[in-house]
Structures are given as structure tokens and as C-alpha cells.
Amino acid sequence: MSDLTKHDVNEIFTIASRLKMNKYGRQLEDKVLALFFEKPSTRTRLSFEAGIRHLGGSTIYLDAVTTQISRGESLEDTARMFERFVDGLIARVYKHQTLETIAKYARIPVINALSDKEHPCQVLSDLFTIKEKKGRLEDQKIAFIGDGNNVCNSLLLGCGIMGIPISVATPPEFRPSQKIIELLQPVLKDQLVITSEPEQAVRDASVVYTDVFVSMGDEATKEKRLSAFLPKYQVNQKLMSQARNGAIFMHCLPAHRGEEVQAEVIDGSQSVVFDQAENRMHVQKALLLKMFNLISYL
Numbered sequence: 001m002s003d004l005t006k007h008d009v010n011e012i013f014t015i016a017s018r019l020k021m022n023k024y025g026r027q028l029e030d031k032v033l034a035l036f037f038e039k040p041s042t043r044t045r046l047s048f049e050a051g052i053r054h055l056g057g058s059t060i061y062l063d064a065v066t067t068q069i070s071r072g073e074s075l076e077d078t079a080r081m082f083e084r085f086v087d088g089l090i091a092r093v094y095k096h097q098t099l100e101t102i103a104k105y106a107r108i109p110v111i112n113a114l115s116d117k118e119h120p121c122q123v124l125s126d127l128f129t130i131k132e133k134k135g136r137l138e139d140q141k142i143a144f145i146g147d148g149n150n151v152c153n154s155l156l157l158g159c160g161i162m163g164i165p166i167s168v169a170t171p172p173e174f175r176p177s178q179k180i181i182e183l184l185q186p187v188l189k190d191q192l193v194i195t196s197e198p199e200q201a202v203r204d205a206s207v208v209y210t211d212v213f214v215s216m217g218d219e220a221t222k223e224k225r226l227s228a229f230l231p232k233y234q235v236n237q238k239l240m241s242q243a244r245n246g247a248i249f250m251h252c253l254p255a256h257r258g259e260e261v262q263a264e265v266i267d268g269s270q271s272v273v274f275d276q277a278e279n280r281m282h283v284q285k286a287l288l289l290k291m292f293n294l295i296s297y298l
């Protein structure tokens with residue numbers, strides 16, 4: 001997320017809005033992108049593959065099981081192969097370090113499609129959704145409730161870049177990255193609140209955001225996590241009613257109704273989760289056009 005400036009983000013949003021109104025051509029006609037996913041995905045794979053095809057490009061989906069990585073080929077050599085055949089790589093990995101190694105050895109653009117530390121494409125789309133639903137990013141306040149995970153880390157960085165107040169409520173042992181908190185404190189000052197109290201976090205929030213309590217890769221600590229998070233960190237109607245009037249509910253999906261969120265909230269009138277998912281595609285298409293310097297052709 002921190003590779004982007006406020007200017008970049010605003011530019012991506014402008015292109016994404018135009019793409020959403022079907023103003024796109026076949027700018028990626030001569031481009032082939034590989035998707036290398038170590039973990040499952042529904043939205044990220046669908047939104048990238050569909051979006052790239054709309055723009056005339058092609059995709060090759062690879063995973064860690066059916067590539068030679070499963071038989072011990074090094075990540076460095078695998079990265080060198082990506083560079084020889086495709087124009088860009090979209091990777092979903094367990095360890096963030098894997099992305100950094102790929103980016104070091106493959107001299108092509110590498111997009112983070114989720115790692116243990118961050119989920120920047122998600123958050124870029126989420127900020128676009130907030131702007132779309134609320135008309136502007138100014139005067140918003142985001143409350144993130146639950147696990148200080150990859151989505152939370154990217155959301156913090158996104159708020160830092162765009163200057164949006166954010167309050168995060170997690171159990172003390174599941175706070176977001178300390179490094180990111182320290183990076184943001186001088187930027188957001190008292191508009192950054194890290195607390196253990198969901199009710200404090202949602203006060204005056206125009207957006208209430210949550211994510212799963214057990215992320216991909218965290219399965220071994222499932223029992224410990226559920227007992228730390230439930231019932232205090234579940235987003236329910238009572239918590240929503242303590243946010244600002246007209247607040248929206250967001251979730252990156254997949255959701256576990258009855259765990260991080262009550263069904264009546266995610267399926268209720270304040271929820272924007274399915275528009276949020278659709279916007280992944282529009283925003284990622286804009287990101288690709290910007291990344292390949294194809295904006296002037298729009």
C-alpha cells in the first residue's frame with residue numbers, strides 16, 4: 001500500500017470510475033499476466049481475471065501445488081521464469097517475504113493479491129467504495145473491529161495516505177503491526193486510535209469494517225482466537241447503532257455469519273459488502289492501466 005501516494009490513489013479512482021461506466025477499450029491487448037496463488041481465492045481471482053479479459057489481456061493461473069515449486073524448485077528460479085514469459089505477476093502468498101523475493105528476481109511488475117501482512121488491492125477498492133457511497137473521503141471516520149490482520153494493516157496505511165481518521169478495536173494480543181502503527185502516529189496523530197473497546201472505536205464512525213477472526217494460515221490458533229474475539233468483537237446491530245447515523249458496514253469477504261458479524265448486519269440495509277466486492281474489479285483494472293502507463297490511451 002505504501003508504494004502509492006495520495007495523487008496515485010486519486011488517479012486510480014478517477015480511472016476506476018470511468019471504467020465502471022464502461023469507458024474502456026482493449027488497452028491490455030498485448031499483455032499476459034500470471035496469477036500465482038498459494039492460497040484459495042474467489043473474489044481476487046475472479047476480479048483480476050475478468051477485468052484483464054475486459055481490457056483485452058490474457059491470464060495464466062498457477063498455484064504452488066501444480067508448479068515445480070511443489071517439488072523443490074527455488075522461488076528465485078521460479079521468479080526468473082515469470083519474467084521470461086509474462087508482462088506482470090499477481091501473487092497471493094503465505095509469507096510477505098515470498099512477494100519480496102519474487103519482486104527482487106522477476107524484473108516485471110508484481111502486485112500483492114494478499115500476504116500475511118497486507119491486502120492492498122482490497123483496501124484500495126474499499127476506499128473507492130467509501131468515496132462512492134459517501135460522495136467524499138473527507139469527513140469520514142473508519143472503525144475497524146476484530147483482528148489486526150492483513151486487511152487492517154493495509155486499511156491503516158490507506159488511511160494514512162488519504163488522511164482519514166481510523167480507530168481500531170482488537171484484543172490486546174491481536175493488534176495490527178506495531179511498525180505500521182508507529183509509521184502512522186506522526187501522520188494521523190490523534191485521528192489514529194488503537195483500543196480494546198469496540199464501543200469506543202465506533203463512536204462517530206461513518207464506516208464500520210470487520211474481517212474474519214481466523215485468516216488463511218491462522219487455522220492452528222482457531223480456538224484461541226475465537227475465545228479472544230467472541231462475543232466482544234462481533235459486529236452486531238447494537239454496535240452499529242452506536243456509530244454515526246447512516247454509517248455503512250464493510251467486510252472484505254468471505255464472511256462467517258455468527259462469528260465476526262451477525263447475519264442481520266451483513267444482510268441488512270447498512271451493508272455495502274457486495275458493491276465493495278464488485279469494485280475490486282474496477283479499481284484493479286485502473287491499477288493495471290496505471291501500472292503499465294496506459295492511462296493516456298483512455
Ligand code: CP
Nearest residue numbers: 041042043044252253
Ligand atoms: N476479499 C478477498 O480477497 O476475497 P478472496 O479471498 O475470495 O479473493
Ligand code: NVA
Nearest residue numbers: 149211215216253254
Ligand atoms: N484476512 C483474510 C482476508 C481474506 C480475503 C485472510 O487473510 O484470510
